[in-house]
Amino acid sequence: MSKFQFPESIKSRPVYGTLKARPGKYHLMIADAEGAEAILHLHEQDAGLMAKAHIIYIPKGSNLGERLRAIRPAQYYEGPTYEAAASRIERVLEATHMGTQIYLTGTEGLMGQAMRACMNAGIPHTAIQTEHRGSVARRMQCVHCKGITEDVETDPFECSHCGLNLFVRDHYSRRLAAFQGVCIDAEDPGNVPEKVELYK
Amino acid sequence: MTIQFNKETFRDDYSFKNSDWAIQRFPFPFHEDSYMYSVNMEQHRGGPAGSVYEKRFDVDEHYISEMEDRAMVLADDPLRCQSLPHMTLAGWDLLELIMVSKSEDYPDLFELHREGDIWRWINKPMGIDDTFTFLDETTLPYGPMEYITRQTQGDFCVLDQRDDNLWMDAGMVTTQADWSLDFDIGMNFFEWHAPVPLAHEKGIFKRALKFLLNIQQGAPARRLNWTMTVNPLLDTSPENYHKWGIQKTTLTPENIGAKQHLRVELQSFFRLPRSNALVFPIRCYLIAFQDIVKSPKWGRRLHRVIRDLPEELATYKGFIDNRPMMLDFLSKYDDGLPTSPGVFPDNETEPALQK
Ligand code: HEM
Numbered sequence: 001m002s003k004f005q006f007p008e009s010i011k012s013r014p015v016y017g018t019l020k021a022r023p024g025k026y027h028l029m030i031a032d033a034e035g036a037e038a039i040l041h042l043h044e045q046d047a048g049l050m051a052k053a054h055i056i057y058i059p060k061g062s063n064l065g066e067r068l069r070a071i072r073p074a075q076y077y078e079g080p081t082y083e084a085a086a087s088r089i090e091r092v093l094e095a096t097h098m099g100t101q102i103y104l105t106g107t108e109g110l111m112g113q114a115m116r117a118c119m120n121a122g123i124p125h126t127a128i129q130t131e132h133r134g135s136v137a138r139r140m141q142c143v144h145c146k147g148i149t150e151d152v153e154t155d156p157f158e159c160s161h162c163g164l165n166l167f168v169r170d171h172y173s174r175r176l177a178a179f180q181g182v183c184i185d186a187e188d189p190g191n192v193p194e195k196v197e198l199y200k
Numbered sequence: 201m202t203i204q205f206n207k208e209t210f211r212d213d214y215s216f217k218n219s220d221w222a223i224q225r226f227p228f229p230f231h232e233d234s235y236m237y238s239v240n241m242e243q244h245r246g247g248p249a250g251s252v253y254e255k256r257f258d259v260d261e262h263y264i265s266e267m268e269d270r271a272m273v274l275a276d277d278p279l280r281c282q283s284l285p286h287m288t289l290a291g292w293d294l295l296e297l298i299m300v301s302k303s304e305d306y307p308d309l310f311e312l313h314r315e316g317d318i319w320r321w322i323n324k325p326m327g328i329d330d331t332f333t334f335l336d337e338t339t340l341p342y343g344p345m346e347y348i349t350r351q352t353q354g355d356f357c358v359l360d361q362r363d364d365n366l367w368m369d370a371g372m373v374t375t376q377a378d379w380s381l382d383f384d385i386g387m388n389f390f391e392w393h394a395p396v397p398l399a400h401e402k403g404i405f406k407r408a409l410k411f412l413l414n415i416q417q418g419a420p421a422r423r424l425n426w427t428m429t430v431n432p433l434l435d436t437s438p439e440n441y442h443k444w445g446i447q448k449t450t451l452t453p454e455n456i457g458a459k460q461h462l463r464v465e466l467q468s469f470f471r472l473p474r475s476n477a478l479v480f481p482i483r484c485y486l487i488a489f490q491d492i493v494k495s496p497k498w499g500r501r502l503h504r505v506i507r508d509l510p511e512e513l514a515t516y517k518g519f520i521d522n523r524p525m526m527l528d529f530l531s532k533y534d535d536g537l538p539t540s541p542g543v544f545p546d547n548e549t550e551p552a553l554q555k
Contacts, residue, residue: 010394010395011390011391011393011394011400012387012390012391012392012394012395013394141383143380143383143438143439143441144438144439144440144441144442146279146382164442169395170394171383171394171395173383173384173386173387174386174387174391175385175386175387176383180380180383180438182438182441183441183442183445186441186442186443186444186445186446187445187446187448187449187521188449189446
């Protein structure tokens, strides 16, 4: 599958790379949806990785879980949502030690939240790689009510908490693992432009 | 001189007003007839007597009312004041810096009495007389940063310094020009400045950061920044933008002189002794267009600056839609005569308006 090229943006917006198999004692891989393909690609690079790998996967409706299981990672977990998996991820990160390599792949929301968990656990950023795969949907915080709306695919969008119509900014908080949404019709109430798919 | 504190509001009926004294000493931010971002920093070592640059933390006629407005903002939204756990020591540093500075610079308004760790702080304008133990949080009604910044005009960002960068790890932010502490907390210097146009490309933030990292204790620095605000609204926060944004559309040729305000931030930078953090006070001054143009030099210059300001800056500062109406108003105060260099109004020497 071809990878999406994010346009150049401002300095708070995260940028992602391409996962490479690196030497390490232990490999923690956290992925959602099409992120599974990036892990399968890692396996192609170095099949030996999987004997020391722990995969945490959130399918989000994709059926790639079977193929991940088939590459026989030492540990495999599948969860329904990031939220459901969050405490497990924190627990695993707590126990990581020097020489652990971390691979995050899939949607920006997944990578952002897992990255935040890694930072909270004090993992050095040099041990973490990311690769975007699949949907370009964003995790957005409403600057007004502070509610998070997951998987936003259009600009503008409706805040799933307070209902305001928000435009999608590129300003990004790693602490919140979210982009910022700001009321679009504050200066002209009711004049909400047609929703457009992100990057279209 | 003794300051007469105004009883005024920065919301609803907007009774805020500047006295002639406040207009005279307003920190007009343009030293020439045009404006572009630059690394405009200088030492913060006083300034002309009576000017806003004279004292380390300027206190003026708006003090009491600004503190009342801050208390209201915080009651509505406590997230405007936050401090990450490792920033408490920096909060004490800041409390000390402000208490020492204000009691030395305004002995008639503030007193600090220290016996070892037992400190007594008297803030006469606000009617506060508290005794507490320095570095013991349980002896204050709020954390140290919140306690002292509820009594000091201006917003405060407290920056942790590590990895050759500054990190916005604490702050009291209720009079901001449309940015969110709650969103930006934890960011580094380049991340929180990300939305600013043009300045990154010009290398301004790289040079500015280098300067800031080297600021030494006892050698503070300062700079000015500015934007535009319709009505004297202090709390132009993104949090409340869906409520105040509409006010930008209420300007008319008749009311613009009274309603349109130039908003100037006197920003300063102090190194803190124990934590090695940097504190960044952002003091907001507002002035109505009709009061600016009382000084012929300022009227001429503001017209030229706003007229020639690059579109990116007018858009970022949020007044691109109102610029034509501003120029209609301001052009009446520009007769084309040259202006003297520097920011001060020079009312005694500059010629009166020739139109
Ligand atoms: C360490 C202290 C500083 C802090 C905490 C700080 C914070 C901020 C913030 C939060 C913004 C708003 C960004 C947004 O749109 O969300 C901003 C804007 C800006 N900052 Fe800073 N800043 C600092 C120092 C500096 C310095 C030293 C410079 C020197 C050149 C500078 C130049 C600017 C400029 C040019 C803007 C755009 C302002 C406008 O056009 O209205 N800042 N700053």
